[in-house]
Amino acid sequence: MAKILLTGGAGYIGSHTYVGLVEAGYDVVILDNFSNAKADVPARLERITGQPVTVYRGDVLDRALLDRVFAEHRIDGVVHFAALKAVGESTQRPLDYIHTNVGGLLTLLSAMDAAGVRRIVFSSSATVYGETDIQPIPEDHPRTYTSPYAYTKITGELTLEQVVAADPRWAVGVLRYFNPVGAHKSALIGEDPADLPNNLMPYIAKVATGDLPRLRVFGDDYDTPDGTGVRDYIHVEDLADGHVLSIAALIETGESHAVNLGTGKGSSVLDVIRAYSEACGRDLPYDIVGRRDGDVAVLTARPEKARDVLGFEAKRSLEDMCRSSWAWVSGQLSNDLKP
Numbered sequence: 001m002a003k004i005l006l007t008g009g010a011g012y013i014g015s016h017t018y019v020g021l022v023e024a025g026y027d028v029v030i031l032d033n034f035s036n037a038k039a040d041v042p043a044r045l046e047r048i049t050g051q052p053v054t055v056y057r058g059d060v061l062d063r064a065l066l067d068r069v070f071a072e073h074r075i076d077g078v079v080h081f082a083a084l085k086a087v088g089e090s091t092q093r094p095l096d097y098i099h100t101n102v103g104g105l106l107t108l109l110s111a112m113d114a115a116g117v118r119r120i121v122f123s124s125s126a127t128v129y130g131e132t133d134i135q136p137i138p139e140d141h142p143r144t145y146t147s148p149y150a151y152t153k154i155t156g157e158l159t160l161e162q163v164v165a166a167d168p169r170w171a172v173g174v175l176r177y178f179n180p181v182g183a184h185k186s187a188l189i190g191e192d193p194a195d196l197p198n199n200l201m202p203y204i205a206k207v208a209t210g211d212l213p214r215l216r217v218f219g220d221d222y223d224t225p226d227g228t229g230v231r232d233y234i235h236v237e238d239l240a241d242g243h244v245l246s247i248a249a250l251i252e253t254g255e256s257h258a259v260n261l262g263t264g265k266g267s268s269v270l271d272v273i274r275a276y277s278e279a280c281g282r283d284l285p286y287d288i289v290g291r292r293d294g295d296v297a298v299l300t301a302r303p304e305k306a307r308d309v310l311g312f313e314a315k316r317s318l319e320d321m322c323r324s325s326w327a328w329v330s331g332q333l334s335n336d337l338k339p
């Protein structure tokens with residue numbers, strides 16, 4: 001069976017994609033510097049899959065390490081997650097973001113080319129579309145960056161387009177995520193932010209466990225049904241399935257693609273609070289405060305192209321997302337309490 005290199009494979013989406021690939025019969029090698037992943041994730045992945053995990057601890061910027069990986073394993077394709085991913089943080093650390101996200105991709109592509117590996121799935125983001133009233137957003141919407149993070153994702157996409165145009169031996173899958181949330185059904189892996197979460201669901205999760213007192217709802221004066229922000233939340237296990245379909249398509253057809261990974265359905269902040277309150281069995285406390293800089297009212301995906309090109313359709317509901325998140329964080333709670 002084909003062997004896949006997963007950069008950033010110990011991270012949130014990477015670890016779920018690892019499980020999806022193994023369950024689809026792929027051999028998988030993880031490269032991760034564990035800058036945003038707990039050291040025990042590989043052990044948890046072994047518990048879920050029942051198989052030993054091959055992990056190279058290191059950085060995607062380390063060309064010598066990449067060359068070693070490609071020398072020690074016959075890799076058929078790469079799924080590239082390893083990157084810095086916080087929009088707000090990127091405005092404080094633009095050079096770090098460009099060095100890691102763009103430099104890391106360039107280092108990886110050079111190592112792949114030298115090893116004759118020319119199938120790559122690139123982790124991109126709806127943020128490449130910038131602020132737009134065109135909702136749901138189609139893939140041919142113009143790209144414009146509104147943060148250094150978005151700049152690195154657009155630059156990554158443009159770089160890959162140039163590589164494919166210059167050398168048709170390459171096949172590239174660009175996957176633009178909307179709002180990934182939730183956790184694996186085993187409750188053994190999930191979103192595990194090291195610091196105070198910026199994103200809605202991990203913040204709500206910490207309110208549900210009592211780690212944080214209340215949620216701030218950033219504005220209820222948007223032009224949406226209940227005034228709060230509307231987003232296209234997608235279960236991380238659906239997202240993982242999308243990656244498995246993407247790398248399989250590249251290996252089987254050699255045809256490149258760029259698709260949204262979303263549900264096409266929008267949920268408001270209050271919808272999420274209601275669903276999470278249902279999942280955890282208590283009404284979660286929140287306050288309506290002012291809008292957050294940079295937020296838009298609505299951000300939802302046109303999901304049809306992923307269905308037509310990859311046969312991908314998100315299956316899990318907002319309730320599934322909240323239930324799986326609550327099982328993960330409350331399981332952690334009990335784990336933390338265990339002697």
Ligand code: WQD
Binds near residue numbers: 228
């Ligand atoms: C969702 C909604 C907030 C926190 C970001 C990045 C995007 C992608 C996904 C990388 C909004 C509201 C949030 C809170 C709130 N990341 N909210 N209180 O901003 O849609 O997307 O994460 O690719 O690039 O921009 O996600 O979860 O931060 O916000 O009311 O404490 O929840 O205003 O309406 P966002 P989010």
